[in-house]
Amino acid sequence: MPKIKLVAWDVYGTIIATNYPVRNNKKSNLLVVRPGALELLSEIKSRGIYQCTCSDGDLEILKKNLEEIGIKKWGDFFEDLYLMPPCQEKDFTYIIEEEFEIKPKNLLVIGNNYEIDINLAKQQGCQTLWAPEKHKFKPNPLDVDKILKLIS
Numbered sequence: 600m601p602k603i604k605l606v607a608w609d610v611y612g613t614i615i616a617t618n619y620p621v622r623n624n625k626k627s628n629l630l631v632v633r634p635g636a637l638e639l640l641s642e643i644k645s646r647g648i649y650q651c652t653c654s655d656g657d658l659e660i661l662k663k664n665l666e667e668i669g670i671k672k673w674g675d676f677f678e679d680l681y682l683m684p685p686c687q688e689k690d691f692t693y694i695i696e697e698e699f700e701i702k703p704k705n706l707l708v709i710g711n712n713y714e715i716d717i718n719l720a721k722q723q724g725c726q727t728l729w730a731p732e733k734h735k736f737k738p739n740p741l742d743v744d745k746i747l748k749l750i751s
Contacts, residue, residue, distance in 0.1 A: 600726075600749070601702070601704040601705055603648055603705060603707045603726065603750045604699070604701050604705040604706070605649045605678075605701060605705065605706050606643055606650045606651075606707045606750065607651050607652070607653045607691065607707070607708045607720075608650060608651070608652050608677075608709050609653060609654060609708075609710035610654045610656070610661060610665070611656060613709055613711045613716075613730055614633060614668070615630050615631065615664060616631040616632070616633050616732060617711075630664055630668050633740065634740035634741070635742075636741055637668070637670075638743065639741060639743055639747075640676045642747065644675075646750060649678045650677050650678065651678050651680065651694065652673075652677055652679075652680045652681060653689055653716075654680070654681070654682065654683060655685040655686065655687075655689075658680050658682055679698070681694060686715070688718055689710075689719060690723075691703070691719070691720055691725060692723065694706070703724035703725045706720075706725040706726065707725070707726045707746075707749055707750065708725050708726070708727045709727075709746065711731050713731070717729050726749060728746060
């Protein structure tokens, strides 16, 4: 398996649970981190692998939301935050060729939406991990072991 040099994270639904903020049939403004996400971010960084976010959300709001879940300085984990076109397949060409100058096989894309986060990345030759949210009332954990095997 090719060596991973960069992990590109989708944030909403992958790091921050999006199906969960409902309590007693009322919407909550409380952000909930998916179990295992912060530990994985730390472990991947400790292995010297670069990480970035690839989100179609407003980057200033994204930074604020990362702070709310305990990432006070986004630069502690991520090399950069990338804004992707909303509601479209994410194209990683710029990140691969221009920003990090790596081969697609050296990029691991982790996302919760197969059509938007994963599909084009696979077609571009990237390694991918689909991490769908499965539960409506509690965030399901990320598959820590599977991700660590991919980056080893």
